[in-house]
Amino acid sequence: MKNTFKYILAAGLAIVMLGSCIKEFSPQSNYATKDQVANAPGSYSLFVQALTSTLCGEFTYGGSSNKYPFDFGLPAFYLERDVQGQDVVYPYQNWYTYWYSIVSMGPGTRTAQLPWTYYYGWIKGCNDVINLSEGIDDDEHNAGAGQAYALRAMYYMDLARMFAPKPYTVDKNSPTVPIVNEKTSVEELTNNPRATNEDMWAFIISDLDKAETLIANYKRANVYTPDLSVVYGLKARAYLEMGEWANAVTYAKKAQAGYTIMDEAAYTDPDLGFNTPNKSWMFGMTFKADDPTILVNDGDSSWGSMMCIEINPEVSGCGYAANYGQPFLIDRHLYETIPTTDFRRKCFVDFAIDELATKEEQIEALNAYSAAGHGDWLYNTGHVTEGYNKVGGLEVKFRTAGGDAGRDNQYIGFVVAVPIMRVEEMYLIEAEAAGRQNEADGIALLTAFAKTRDASYVYGTHNEAYFNTSTSKFVNECWWQRRVEFWGEGLATFDIKRLQKGIIRNYANTNHTEKYRWNIDHTPEWMNTCIVQTETNYNFACTNNPEPIPPTGDSDPVTSF
């Protein structure tokens, strides 16, 4: 009897031992398997939304633990690119010094990694949506695919202009970047040469053509997704770069429909200036209060921290620009060429204030620039470290969001929107492209635009060659308008490359940083970004741009521009 019981026990034990019950799990966190994604309600629409919601705010490159202050998305590239020229000055050498002083720009560095990780990640998103839309012809899928083609074109335009050593109009064979489309297999990627300018821009135009058809019926809820007008705008940009003036005019004009150029009140709005979409914004992106770049590191690793200089130093004390002495400035020469009658001058602190005798007088003068009437904050911004120790050239174009609450609390103040495309650009593309065909038409259009900024504008006072005398007086005048109008909006370096300009950082009274006051009589090689090793090591057909070597010591100051 007892033995029987024990045998039952033994049998029971054996059964327990043999029963296999290993579990299969799915992620229960902020990522999901492809099956979970496919099963999610409204899966396709989520993929489409992801195209634009990942433009800024995440630490896509380094993650929240690294919280690099240049890792907040598309607007970071505006700064990374534009401090390479002269218009955006970086007086205190910290996070953006790589790009301003041309250090660690080789293929083994994060400066090369950043654009690759971001842009090709975004392109992957576009390719996924294009694949998911294939063969489905309804409004939702067409709108999604249309956005994907438009954005893919926009990304390749940025990449082409960053990586090609020569612009399209100068050398159609100049290598850009490898094209990865929705059909490219992993095997093909390992032998995928850099497309020539010619192939790349043809690809961009073909994407935009598809977008134009597919997106036609898409009505967007806000400017944070692209619609048909944005496709027109991208086409205008592309044709300008390609020197196809007639097309550029056509699409620039189409793009203008429904938008209004900012007036002085909108452009210099102390609370909403360049942080909230208005009737001139064609396409934009926005930070959100719970984005990692806002939540982590006191919001200091965000666009607002770089550009919004009014943050209460005593209550908040945060912000690289506002309180750590690391603001971005306008180039003094560019500032001094803006007539006092041009309202855009009000976006930058007058260099004359530094000449005032006492601190009190300076603060008094600064009050005019401050939304909060706190000239002392702006004084602090310029003087917080003795690195710059001036206030001349501080920008107040990109205003802190949320009014007083935002200025006291950067978690509100840095939650800003950032423009990607404004209608003003379309007017200037139209003017330049028209003028390239018939200068008189161009001058008329340019003058009409400029008068909206400066009622006493007179054509022909901004003819500065920056070492390239082959561009006409008219083109130089257009360029100057673009430099002033879009300061800080990520177009400056593209224009320098497009127009084959040199750069000038040293002249009498320059506000550029000592040791980096370089005058280069041709487009600097460092504007041809190196391709990261994680591409060239495994894509055997991919060539690279040479690692840039910066000049040593300051150049002799120039006397004419």
Next chain:
Amino acid sequence: MKKIKVFFTAIALLLSAIALSAQTISVRGSVVDGAGDPVVGASVVLQGSTTVYALTDAGGAFKLSVPSNGTLIVSCLGYVTQEVPVDNRTSIQVLLIEDSTLLDETIVVAFGTTTKEAFTGSVTVMKSEDIQKRQATNVANTLVGSVPGLQMRGSSGAPGAGAGSMNIRGISSLYSSVEPLIIVDGAPYPASLSNIPQGDIESITVLKDAASAALYGARGASGVILITTKHARSSEAVVTVDARMGVSSRAIQDYDTITDPREYYEAYYTLLNNYYLNQGADALTANNKANAAMLSDLGYNIYTVPQGQSLIGVNGKLNPNAVLGRAYEFNGETYYMTNDNWRDAAYHNALRQEYSVSVNGGNNRASYYASVNYLNEDGIIEYSGYERISARLKANYQAKKWLKINGNVAYTNSTTTSNPNMSSSELGSTNLMYYTSMIAPIYPIYVRVLDANGNPVIRTDANGNPQYDYGVAATNYGVGRAFLQTGNPLGSNRYNKVQSNGNQLNGNLSANIDFTEHLHGNISSTIIWGNTRAMDYENGLYGPKVGVNGELLKQETNSIRTNNVQTLTYNNNFGPVNVNIMAGHEYYRTNNAVLSATARGAFSPEILEINAFADKQVSSSSYSTNYNVEGYFLSAQADYNSKLFLSVSYRRDASSYFDKDHRWGNFWSVGGAWVISKEAFLKDVSFIDYLKLKASIGQQGNDNTQAFAYVDTYSLSANASKTGMVPSFRLQGNDKITWETTTNSNIGAEWSLFNSRISGNLDFYYKKTADQLFWISIPESAGSRGYYGNVGDIANSGVELSLTVVPVRTRLVEWSIDANLSTAHGKILSLPESKISENGGYFESPFWYEVGGPLNNYMTYAYAGVNENGEALYYYDKELSPAGGKLDENGEKITNNIAKAGATKDGTTTLIGEATRYAHGTTLPDFFGGFGTNLRIGSFDFSATFDYQVGGKIMDNRYGQLMDPVQNTQGAGSTFHKDWIYSWSETNKESNLPRWQYGDRYATYGDRFLTDASYLNFQSFSVGYNVPVNKLIKDIHSLRVYVLGENLGFISARKGLDPRYSFSSTSTMNVYSPVRTISGGIQVTF
């Protein structure tokens, strides 16, 4: 009256001495072991007699009537037998020494125990006596230097911290974790070992080869550490009380940095002066510019210099009229600027206390072990510490003749108070250890002003607290501090609070069933429930959270880990052959759930709960992770005449980390041992006590890769209107990934010679890891950098030797010396073609990987000294660098290839962009190990342990940072190494160090900082005295007083360099490095 008594006693002694031999006296005695614990059941026999004997009781006591001149033979299993002359004593205390070479010593192995003799594998056992000589909050720290083949890196001295990362017998995988599997009382234990008091631990067994670890097949590839808690004994209850108290102090050495403000200003000035002179300025202009730029860069001038004079003269020296301390007007107040010693302010000596009580006893049906332990360890940084209270009850009960029930329950409650932002990689403004070791010696901790009498005082804030200097112009000194502005870690430390409360409950219930005499079953279930409530409060008074009036993060982690094992064992004898066969099943599952929320707007720092915060919707998060492994196993042991031993095992495992079609793996081992000393031909060799040869081979697995690497995954983030979560591509999956497999072979010998005077063992191993879970790179234009796949082979091989010598073993004195030495050489056998087809190998910072090359092959630029201007030169390979003039197919200069290791040094360049990276060899040491000694003289004992490493390299980035001539304002304000004065200069052209010039970008690259990683560490000592108290107080069995010390001294190639941080570089530093602790204690058993 008293005098008379003394007199009579003296007479009595005299008489007894005269009476001499033949007299039978009654002797009381006690037998204790080296740790002072009573030895229960020892036999005490009168020499030459078969009838006069006694066994010691539960207290180790015995009583015998013996001739006063007789000799007692005291013996017990596991101890060296002692002969003790009675010498007329009526009270005798006998100390038995554990026999470390004892053959029938039981060792804990996978799912059971075996004897040392029968064991065919390679293990190292640390017993409670060894552990008791150490003081470790985390017991893993006692393994370094004691376990041959085990290396630990990056261990922290923070109170209550987890162990550093360990690896056993080399680095067995390139991309997966190589941490050994830790098993506590039979179940996997992923929690912190700080939760188990060292006093509760009976033994630690480290399984290194296949024969030992294969039954943990699945996850044993990197070795297994088995921790067994003390077991219950069937004897009269023994109570042990242990109390110790000690002092912790800072053990790490600092680099030889400038600490004098005068020297610092002069060094900084020299940088700038050289820059301006090189720009063509004359001496006077350069002096003026350098003075101005220096104060502009650094912000703070703490010297008062007469009006119109410069701080530093043209001769590069501080103005002789300069006086330390400077008063100036700002915002209507007179500020006073001077320096403070940050290091002194940051560290202090701290108290460590630990108390434990345990009771152990039982009868032949039931026995138990119960313990309570309390530890309070203060950190050497203020506001850090660890407090732990734990209890354990272990009991077993013979319920039926065939059924034995075992229970083991332990509970730990701990509170860890740490400092904000003390991560090892975050070298920022709130990391106190980094901050205080890098800040220039010119910056104050506090804001000072002059009081009414003109004396400098620390300014106080509205709350009466000292005002810390955050280096922010507007609110502090009116100028910005160059070094990590807006931070002051001492201030953060004071007002912020980072704390975590942990609860851990371990429960195990098992039953042994004897089905027949030969067939036994065991069912064992373990549950470990862990709960941690962590808090991170950043104050609203100072620093970045002022604007939001304080921020509070609360995070709760709940983890449940269950392990269920069922085994059936059959054992029997067939003549000279003994057989033991076991079949089993194991099911292990973990679930971790994390919930956290952040709120802002504090009511008061006295209520650190979210309910007392205004903005509760800042952010919240929750997630959970799951893991599951299941395995079936079979093992068999057989021996022939206890001379030949054979063991085989097989295990089949599935892991939830793999796709369901690829999750099962098969693992196995075969081992054999031959006790050659039992053979007839060695019987006559008298000096050999014991000699065993052994060999084993087997395969184990590793699934320690990323979760969900087998499927494409997408990151989720909120859409622009925050109405939904949207997916963006995260990682490419590969459904084919499966276990990586390590084939592990071992041959070895164990011996004991000259009556246990020389004993030791020697092992040779070769481990080949195949089908690794390799990170396969693809061009990043794919939108992903790669995926995991099973490719690539590496091998680790080495020798492990340990030796114990006992030069003296007498009743009065016993002295032993032990030493061990290990080598571990890793070699790459194959790599995926896609990674190496372009360059013949691949570079993944900081190592170069090529087939046939070593592991951890450090790749960086090669320093070539300085040129005629004092600029640093680096070598290039003309095949790789444009400097060599090579042209590509388009006739243009080639781009510099820094992804390929240079082969030849063809020339030198000052530009890093043209220099070539070379592979400089492995950073792993030539050999490493430890040595120690134990000395006992009578009731005194002494022990010391050391660990060492010879050879290997480490990139001393921290030294590089201290030797970097400031490149731009970003680099200003951190201190320099005193070696800067040896830099090349016009007057020191022989120097091999680059010139000391501001703005030089390429001065501190390359192998110049690749430093010899040899070190010697005086790890611990203990001194103890067993007070012969049982002569005085009968109820006390033993009383021991002792002193213990840990982390006592350290030598490396450069003062301040600690190669134990990592196997590659010092770029991430373990900020709370090991602390020195010296404690005194007392242990009583009764």
